[in-house]
Amino acid sequence: MQYVKRAQIDPTAFAVALIESVCAVSVDPDFAASVDGTSSNDPRLIAALRANSTAGLFDWMMDSFSFQGISDSVAHSYLESNGNATWQTIKSQLAGQPTCPLLPSYWTFEGCRYDKTGKSCSQPGHMARCPVPSHPLRNGRLNQTAFSLYLFIRDQTRSDLIGWIDARLEETGDRDFRAGQEALIGPMRHIFGVSDKVLSMTLSAVLMADRGNRPRWFDVGSQMIVVDTLVHNFLRRTGILAEFDAAHVYGPKCYQHGGCSDILRRVAECIDARAFNGSFPRIFPRLIQHALWRYCAADELDVCNANNIDESKYCIQNTCEIYSICRRNNDFSVKPKAKTQESKYRLKYWFC
Incomplete structure (x- = not known):
């Protein structure tokens, strides 16, 4: 089999494209207190x-x-x-x-x-x-x-x-x-x-x-970031960690230099949170991380999680907001067998 080399792209641009698309449907516009003091908090x-x-x-x-x-x-x-x-x-x-x-x-x-x-x-x-x-x-x-x-x-x-x-x-x-x-x-x-x-x-x-x-x-x-398994696995599953050459298992490395939290901060600097609520600060890492969590959590939007995705196979959730650009499990060990049009599309994202 001839391996196809994927074109080099900017990791931050790739991550922003994915995460901004997710935020468009998963950001809670009432997530935090507004300037006038109103809030959805307890x-x-x-x-x-x-x-x-x-x-x-x-x-x-x-x-x-x-x-x-x-x-x-x-x-x-x-x-x-x-x-x-x-x-x-x-x-x-x-x-x-x-x-x-x-x-x-x-x-x-x-x-x-x-x-x-x-x-x-x-x-x-x-x-x-x-x-x-x-x-x-x-x-x-x-x-x-x-x-x-x-x-x-x-x-x-x-x-x-x-x-x-x-x-x-x-x-x-x-x-x-x-x-x-x-x-x-x-x-x-x-x-x-x-x-x-x-x-x-x-x-x-x-x-x-x-x-x-x-x-x-x-x-x-607003600058604090909470990396749980849902957020970490989203970054891994979509290929974001791989693009940053930052593959790691969930745990302390998520908070170390170059880990999940650093990547999310870099992405947050490129997404204007005021687009979701004019009272938000422009750079709002906690909001961006929370939006990813909502997208994945079973009690929230319930889209990208282990209940819906078999980690040994390609993701087939074609209704997902980022399906067309997601790397979709580019680190799992089962190689594609059928040379269908869809598998050819996936191959160009599989091999590095």
């Missing part, structure tokens, strides 16, 4: 920020953390039925000075290992009187996250998370947005059970919720 979050309520912000963040690792519909249903850990409840429980040696402070709360299914932990002699298992959360990791987050806010921010965010961002001034992002995520990444991805997702929503009153917050939050 009114509980906005109320907590405007009241400077650390308790309200903690409660909202725990709900956000509860959506990781499971579909939004299942997580929402569980919270509706069982509730969540709250600031006031944990505050009251810890005021009773439980005997577990891990609970006195944020710095001592390490190695809890509470397992809801096995009804076990690292301090079994104290478990009967421990408040950690008392919350009917979806799994034991979330129970640990609730107490770790509470202790972080109490001990590291002096129970003033909103003031702490203000101070951290003020220290970074108007420097690169990455400095502001790291000023917040850096200290918080040691909270039990939350990854950089989860922190970025939650903090970006917090920072963008009250744009009218906190423009600096919005500027930092």
Whole structure:
């Protein structure tokens, strides 16, 4: 078989063509607060920020953390039925000075290992009187996250998370947005059970919720990018990673130099977000990444995901917005056999 060499193209131009087409159908025009302060965000979050309520912000963040690792519909249903850990409840429980040696402070709360299914932990002699298992959360990791987050806010921010965010961002001034992002995520990444991805997702929503009153917050939050498996696999499946010579497995490399987040930032600089909503900033990486997620997520547009695409075969979703220009699995191992007109078309994109 004679291999066909595909013509060299500009990787950024290729990525922009694909992603801008996706954004045309998947961008949520009400994704973030507008200049006048209106927003589609949870009114509980906005109320907590405007009241400077650390308790309200903690409660909202725990709900956000509860959506990781499971579909939004299942997580929402569980919270509706069982509730969540709250600031006031944990505050009251810890005021009773439980005997577990891990609970006195944020710095001592390490190695809890509470397992809801096995009804076990690292301090079994104290478990009967421990408040950690008392919350009917979806799994034991979330129970640990609730107490770790509470202790972080109490001990590291002096129970003033909103003031702490203000101070951290003020220290970074108007420097690169990455400095502001790291000023917040850096200290918080040691909270039990939350990854950089989860922190970025939650903090970006917090920072963008009250744009009218906190423009600096919005500027930092709008630049945060959340790379989950859906977004990573979209970039891989469509051939974008290959065009940038940036093939990698999902994980930390997504956030490293030249990874998924860097590529999305480069693309976002070429897409004027004001075309989707005049109140958006011109460069809005979080919006572009969110649009890709919506395009792929089963609970949203449900187009480009493993439920619909067999990774061992060519994609046959010819109703997809980018079907005609997508590389469509150019990294899977099964080579085309039939020399149909369609396979000839695909061959020119297959061989490099």
